[in-house]
Amino acid sequence: xxxxxxxxxxxxxxxxxxxxxGYEEGTKRPRPLFCRNSExxxxxxxxxxxxxxxxxxxxxxxxxxxxxxxxxAPISTLxxxxxxxxxxxxxxxxxxxxxxxxxxELREFVTFEEISAYVAQFEMKRGEREQEILxxxxxxxxxxxxKFWMGEMSHCFKCxxxxxxxxxxxxxxCVVEVNRPQWINPWPSPISNMEWHVNxxxxxVGRCTACGACGDACPVGIPIDLITRKMMExxxxxxxxxxxxxxxxxxxxxxxxxxxxxxxxx
Amino acid sequence: xxxxxxxxxxxxxxxxxxxxxxxxxxxxxxxxxxxDFKLVKNLSEVADDYIQTTQSIKASVYPKAEVLFTYEKDxxxxxxxxxxxxxxxxxxxxxxxxxxxxxxxxxxAIFNWDSADKLHNAHLVKTSVISFSCAKADQSCFxxxxxxxxxxxxxxxxxxxxxxxxxxIAEILTPKGxxxxxxxxxxxxAERGDKKEQYLVDLPARFSLEEVNAKLNKAFNSxxxxxxxxxxxxxxxxxxxxxxxxxxxxxxxxxxSKGRRIRCWDACGFALFTLHTxxxxxxxxxxxxxxxxxxxxxxxxxxxxxxxxxxxxxRCSRACPVDMNILEHITSIAKQ
Amino acid sequence: MSEKNTxxxxxxxxxxxxxxxxxxxxxxxxxQDESEAAAFDFQAGQFGEYSAFGEGESTFCIASSxxxxxxxxxxxxxxxxxxxxxxxxxxxxxxxxxxxxxxxFPLDEWKGKNLVFIAGGIALPPMRCVIWNAxxxxxxxxxxxxxYGAKSVNDLVYKEELxxxxxxxxxxxxxxxxxxxxxADWTGEVGFVPxxxxxxxxxAENTIxxxxxxxxxxxxxxxxxxxxxxxxxxxxxxxxxxxxxxVGKCGRCNVGKLYICKDGPVFSKAExxxxxxxxx
Ligand SMILES: Cc1cc2nc3c(=O)[nH]c(=O)nc-3n(C[C@H](O)[C@H](O)[C@H](O)COP(=O)(O)OP(=O)(O)OC[C@H]3O[C@@H](n4cnc5c(N)ncnc54)[C@H](O)[C@@H]3O)c2cc1C
Ligand code: SF4
Ligand code: SF4
Ligand code: SF4
Ligand code: SF4
Ligand code: FES
Numbered sequence: 001x002x003x004x005x006x007x008x009x010x011x012x013x014x015x016x017x018x019x020x021x022g023y024e025e026g027t028k029r030p031r032p033l034f035c036r037n038s039e040x041x042x043x044x045x046x047x048x049x050x051x052x053x054x055x056x057x058x059x060x061x062x063x064x065x066x067x068x069x070x071x072x073a074p075i076s077t078l079x080x081x082x083x084x085x086x087x088x089x090x091x092x093x094x095x096x097x098x099x100x101x102x103x104x105e106l107r108e109f110v111t112f113e114e115i116s117a118y119v120a121q122f123e124m125k126r127g128e129r130e131q132e133i134l135x136x137x138x139x140x141x142x143x144x145x146x147k148f149w150m151g152e153m154s155h156c157f158k159c160x161x162x163x164x165x166x167x168x169x170x171x172x173x174c175v176v177e178v179n180r181p182q183w184i185n186p187w188p189s190p191i192s193n194m195e196w197h198v199n200x201x202x203x204x205v206g207r208c209t210a211c212g213a214c215g216d217a218c219p220v221g222i223p224i225d226l227i228t229r230k231m232m233e234x235x236x237x238x239x240x241x242x243x244x245x246x247x248x249x250x251x252x253x254x255x256x257x258x259x260x261x262x263x264x265x266x
Numbered sequence: 267x268x269x270x271x272x273x274x275x276x277x278x279x280x281x282x283x284x285x286x287x288x289x290x291x292x293x294x295x296x297x298x299x300x301x302d303f304k305l306v307k308n309l310s311e312v313a314d315d316y317i318q319t320t321q322s323i324k325a326s327v328y329p330k331a332e333v334l335f336t337y338e339k340d341x342x343x344x345x346x347x348x349x350x351x352x353x354x355x356x357x358x359x360x361x362x363x364x365x366x367x368x369x370x371x372x373x374x375a376i377f378n379w380d381s382a383d384k385l386h387n388a389h390l391v392k393t394s395v396i397s398f399s400c401a402k403a404d405q406s407c408f409x410x411x412x413x414x415x416x417x418x419x420x421x422x423x424x425x426x427x428x429x430x431x432x433x434x435i436a437e438i439l440t441p442k443g444x445x446x447x448x449x450x451x452x453x454x455x456a457e458r459g460d461k462k463e464q465y466l467v468d469l470p471a472r473f474s475l476e477e478v479n480a481k482l483n484k485a486f487n488s489x490x491x492x493x494x495x496x497x498x499x500x501x502x503x504x505x506x507x508x509x510x511x512x513x514x515x516x517x518x519x520x521x522x523s524k525g526r527r528i529r530c531w532d533a534c535g536f537a538l539f540t541l542h543t544x545x546x547x548x549x550x551x552x553x554x555x556x557x558x559x560x561x562x563x564x565x566x567x568x569x570x571x572x573x574x575x576x577x578x579x580x581r582c583s584r585a586c587p588v589d590m591n592i593l594e595h596i597t598s599i600a601k602q
Numbered sequence: 603m604s605e606k607n608t609x610x611x612x613x614x615x616x617x618x619x620x621x622x623x624x625x626x627x628x629x630x631x632x633x634q635d636e637s638e639a640a641a642f643d644f645q646a647g648q649f650g651e652y653s654a655f656g657e658g659e660s661t662f663c664i665a666s667s668x669x670x671x672x673x674x675x676x677x678x679x680x681x682x683x684x685x686x687x688x689x690x691x692x693x694x695x696x697x698x699x700x701x702x703x704x705x706x707f708p709l710d711e712w713k714g715k716n717l718v719f720i721a722g723g724i725a726l727p728p729m730r731c732v733i734w735n736a737x738x739x740x741x742x743x744x745x746x747x748x749x750y751g752a753k754s755v756n757d758l759v760y761k762e763e764l765x766x767x768x769x770x771x772x773x774x775x776x777x778x779x780x781x782x783x784x785x786a787d788w789t790g791e792v793g794f795v796p797x798x799x800x801x802x803x804x805x806a807e808n809t810i811x812x813x814x815x816x817x818x819x820x821x822x823x824x825x826x827x828x829x830x831x832x833x834x835x836x837x838x839x840x841x842x843x844x845x846x847x848x849v850g851k852c853g854r855c856n857v858g859k860l861y862i863c864k865d866g867p868v869f870s871k872a873e874x875x876x877x878x879x880x881x882x
Contacts, residue, residue: 027405031589032497052588056499062551063496155298157321157330157531159502165587177538179683186517187331187530217587219503220320221300334609337655344655344696348607379850380864384605486858486878513853516609516846518658525656527609532852539854540844543682546817548843548857548881558856566859 003106004046004072004098009038011070017096018067021057023050032057046072046100053213055080055167059089070096078119079209080167083246085112087207089170116245124210124244133223134230149194149227155220156193158186162224163200165217168207175199197224204228206235209244267439269457274432276453281309283450284358289394292326293360294319303359312361317404322509322581323359323366324373327389331530334385334516339523351388358446362397365409365579367421369509370395375571376512385529394442397422403467406580408593411473414578416466427462435460472593473600475564475574481599482565486557490602494595495556497588498535504559504582504590505533510575513539534558556590564596608849611653611698612638617673619693622759623752626724627689628665628677631697643702644668646709646732647840647868650701651848652676657687661845663867664702665727667734674699677727677759703848704867707732707838709739712810716745718803720823722795722815723752726759728840728867729814733767740772747774747804751795751819754783776802796822799830806831813839817882824871834872841866841882857881 008020012035024033024043030050035041055077057063073081081097084090097109099118109115126134137145160176163169176184176196184199185192208228215225236243272280285291285307295304296313300320306312336347374390377383400407400416409415419425423443426434436454438447447454485491505511515532518525532539535555541547549555563575576592583591614631622628633639649663660682666675680689691697709732717736721729736743748767752758758777768775778791778798791798795815803811803826811832813823820839827837843862846852855862858877 026589027583027591027594028589034496057497152298157502157506159506159533160536161499161501161503161587164499164501180686182683185519186515187519187528189331217499217501217503219507219585219587220302221298335607339655339696342695344613344698346610346613348610376853377851381608381849382605383851384607387605512851514846514851516659516852518656520656527653527658529609532854534853542842542844543685554880561858562853562856566856569859 001045001047004100005041005044007098007106007108008035008041008044008070008072011096012036012038012041016068017070019064019069020044020072020098021054021064021069022046022072022098023052023054034063044072046074050074051076051212051216053077053080053165053167053211055084055211056165056213058095059084059167059170064094068094068096070098072098072100074099075119075122076209076211076213077167078115079244079246080211082112082115082119083168083207083209084170085115086246087168116247119245120242122244124242129223130212130226130229134226137226137230149197150190152222152224153193153197154190155222156188156197156218157220158188158193158196159219161217161219162214162222165213166204167211167213168204168209169200175203197227201227201231205231206239206241208232209246267437270436270438270447270454271456271458271460272426272434272436272453273455276455277426277434278309280450280453281360284360284446287356287449289356289358291358291360292323306360317402317407318363318579318581318584319366320581320585321507322369322579323362324369324509324511326357326359327370327393328373328377328386328512329389331528332385334527334529336524336526339525349385349388351384354388354392357389357393359393359395362395362422363400363579364397364416364418364420364422364425365407365414365577366509367395367397368409368414368418368577369579370421372510372567372571372573372575372577373512375567375573376510379571394423394446395421396443396446397425399425399427399462399465400467401428401465403469404580406583406591406593407469407578408472408580409578410469410471411593411596412475412574412576412578416469417462427460427465429460429465435462435465437462473597475568478564478596478600479568481602482561485599486561490599491557491560492551492553494590494598495553498552498556498590499588500535500537500552500555501587502531502533502535503585503587504592505535506531507581507585509577509579509581510563534562560592560595560599609700609847611651611659611700612642614674614697614699616691616693616695616697622677622761623724623757625680625689626677626759627680628675628760629688629691629697630666630673630675631699632673634696639672644674645702645706646735647707647728648702648704649728649848649863649867650674650676650699650703651845652678652684652688653698653700654684654687654691655696655698657684659698659700659846660684660688661842661848663728663731663840665730667731667738669735669738677724677730679724701848703863705865707735707812707868709735709742712736713742714808715743716747716804716807716809717743718747718749718809718811720749720795720799720803720811720813720815721751722819723757724759725814725816725819725840726750729812730760730763732812737767737770737773744808745774745804746772747776747802749776749778749795749799749802751778751780751791751793751798752783753780755779755785755788757783774804794822795819796826799823800826803827803830806833806836809836811837813837834875835870837871838868839871839874840868843882 020035023030210229212225292303294313301316377386423440425437567575613634617632618630620628651659662676843855850864
């Protein structure tokens with residue numbers, strides 16, 4: 001921790017970066033911290049409880065400004081940053097990435113390749129919670145699954161915390177906000193909630209890095225992250241991706257191949 | 267107002283008679299790891315060990331989405347069907363906490379500002395509130411800083427304070443409360459001289475509203491909004507769980523020649539809330555939207571509607587994905 | 603309970619359609635119910651929520667004068683879902699209207715004074731209402747000057763009325779278009795509204811200025827008026843913010859403590875000094 005704080009203080013003092021996005025102790029658990037001067041770097045923490053995905057901030061221009069900035073990134077945040085690079089949302093000149101590795105060493109990354117090589121050491125695994133719920137869902141029939149999700153989604157009140165917490169939901173006008181034509185009814189109701197989540201899932205295909213931020217953010221406890229996670233898990237082998245390791249070959253949703261084995265796409 | 271004693275067994279019988287009367291009863295239920303108000307039929311469904319429901323009870327008098335009126339188009343003509351208050355059933359809210367019951371006043375103040383809101387009022391007249399005073403609180407609770415208390419009876423028709431024997435002190439506060447008692451009068455026994463205060467959680471006030479209001483009057487251009495809101499991601503969670511947030515959108519639901527005009531929850535935290543069609547947005551940045559949230563509740567509402575827009579329930583702090591803790595933020599403004 | 607449902611609109615028939623400029627139309631609306639028509643009353647400056655059934659509601663000021671009874675008019679630009687829905691309606695179709703909402707121009711207070719109306723672009727509608735109102739009570743006021751500008755000749759709205767006003771001996775009418783927006787036969791001024799105001803505005807002595815237009819025009823016109831000696835209480839404008847309910851409940855139109863739908867849309871410049879300019 002000390003190494004991280006010292007390094008951040010030095011980066012800010014030297015003017016190497018104008019902002020470091022990290023974590024501080026919160027009232028319930030660690031929360032995002034925006035360090036703009038070396039004094040506040042004393043509040044920085046970085047441990048296993050720090051899982052809020054800070055990559056959500058790196059595309060917000062009003063926050064990060066025009067100058068170079070840094071972000072402290074646990075593995076889930078690193079994966080999102082890779083995906084944002086793939087989608088041309090970040091530039092290597094602007095972003096410095098800091099992490100603390102398993103040996104407690106401070107690591108710094110500048111390029112996509114450096115992060116990519118580091119992330120490759122970590123296999124994407126389901127946690128206990130994901131395993132428990134997903135194996136239950138995988139054991140269900142199609143009808144039971146529909147019932148399960150309709151039940152869950154009946155609780156959704158369209159606060160869009162899931163979307164706001166997701167680093168990859170950076171669109172300035174979301175599909176639910178388009179009103180000509182109005183694709184999705186904007187008020188909460190079981191069916192329009194399902195429409196919203198199905199749409200969001202479609203937009204996440206091949207992009208979601210299973211950070212779990214959306215599910216974690218949902219105030220009413222819908223395990224919404226498991227939809228995009230499961231899609232990612234199922235899709236990766238089909239398209240030759242490694243789950244959780246965005247590569248520069250593009251996204252399943254936005255790329256196509258002449259030799260695709262499906263007829264409909266050719 | 268009258269104070270009575272009701273035994274644990276008496277409470278169970280009374281609950282049954284409320285159900286038997288045909289009224290809808292909403293009470294906190296623990297399911298999917300969340301405690302929230304749900305339609306119940308049995309006392310055994312009601313959650314026991316929790317501090318606060320995730321969502322407030324406001325949906326009972328201000329549904330998430332509600333039809334304002336319906337219409338049918340017919341060769342260039344339009345036929346309207348007004349909202350019918352008679353469609354709203356008699357409803358009893360069981361085990362509401364005082365900070366939730368206190369939310370009815372600010373909510374209604376907004377809806378009835380100079381002109382009456384027929385829909386909201388239709389729900390209100392059909393709703394009776396049985397609150398339970400609070401024996402427990404958590405670090406997000408701060409009712410005592412915003413004119414409330416763990417035994418505040420504002421907004422309740424009956425308040426129960428549970429006693430160690432499982433029975434309760436019953437304060438019958440309004441004619442609606444009396445009507446509920448009349449469903450089974452014998453279970454309401456003479457009071458036994460129990461001291462209510464003894465069974466309430468001790469929650470010292472953390473700031474004074476006057477102090478906050480005075481600071482906020484000069485704070486519009488303060489840097490505090492940007493400092494506090496940097497991590498805010500602009501969702502609707504805080505507003506949607508809040509017992510007093512009333513902001514709404516009006517939308518159209520059309521199927522062929524038939525349509526419904528719907529009002530649904532909206533929130534000042536959303537970027538699109540104030541966006542003009544021209545693309546101009548008076549609240550372009552999250553800091554401006556966070557400022558609106560705090561000023562609306564703690565400055566504009568007290569000034570314009572003579573009621574503070576926060577009951578200290580702490581729900582927004584618990585629901586916020588990035589730990590925007592309203593108590594922490596307001597306290598720091600008060601101390602500035 | 604026999605409370606009225608605030609959100610239930612009056613049914614109106616589109617009685618007349620006037621094409622004003624590209625994308626801009628004026629609808630004359632008549633109440634379908636006689637008793638509603640008889641009971642209806644409004645004052646200059648007020649607005650309403652207009653329904654295109656199937657698309658929703660939008661906010662427009664009432665562009666006709668309260669002195670002209672039996673109908674109301676609205677002038678709107680086709681910009682979004684509701685306005686395009688409205689634009690596709692024809693004479694004889696049904697629309698909805700709720701209102702009137704908001705405060706009014708204090709015409710009574712202005713008695714015996716000179717009036718100068720300064721409008722830009724499609725902001726003439728709120729102005730047209732108060733202009734006709736003042737002209738219909740012409741004896742109440744001294745000199746009346748109208749300065750109206752648009753991007754180009756094509757963008758000028760109420761072309762018929764501009765002529766009518768220009769032809770009146772008791773009105774001084776100045777029309778202008780932005781440089782480059784003039785046509786070969788254009789006889790009016792060429793220049794941005796603030797610049798023209800500087801050269802043609804009457805003396806500030808006993809005069810009220812009413813300014814409506816896009817934020818940028820207002821921003822540049824206010825200092826000009828100040829230079830000409832107008833005090834803050836001699837200058838009026840109207841504000842627009844996004845609205846839904848129109849009646850102070852939906853929570854989106856406030857500028858600081860003031861709600862545009864209830865405390866506005868008409869404000870004197872003196873009143874504007876107490877609310878944060880950032881929020882409109
Ligand atoms: C007091 C007042 C008077 C107005 N008078 C006129 C007028 O006379 N003529 C005219 O052309 N326009 C006027 N406007 C602007 C007009 O209301 C918007 O252009 C219109 O709402 C766009 O609606 P839309 O549904 O077509 O657009 P969309 O982009 O589809 O808008 C969706 C919704 O957003 C809301 N909205 C978006 N922008 C505005 C806005 N600037 N003001 C209010 N609501 C908005 C509306 O509720 C609308 O239903 C006025 C606005 C206000 C506040
Ligand atoms: S966070 Fe939860 S309640 Fe909010 S929109 Fe997403 S799924 Fe719905
Ligand atoms: S602002 Fe927060 S603490 Fe206050 S009433 Fe609303 S949810 Fe409760
Ligand atoms: S805090 Fe925001 S969402 Fe809540 S009532 Fe006030 S303006 Fe509306
Ligand atoms: S304060 Fe929290 S809950 Fe409210 S808008 Fe911001 S991130 Fe969402
Ligand atoms: S338009 Fe709803 S509060 Fe002003």
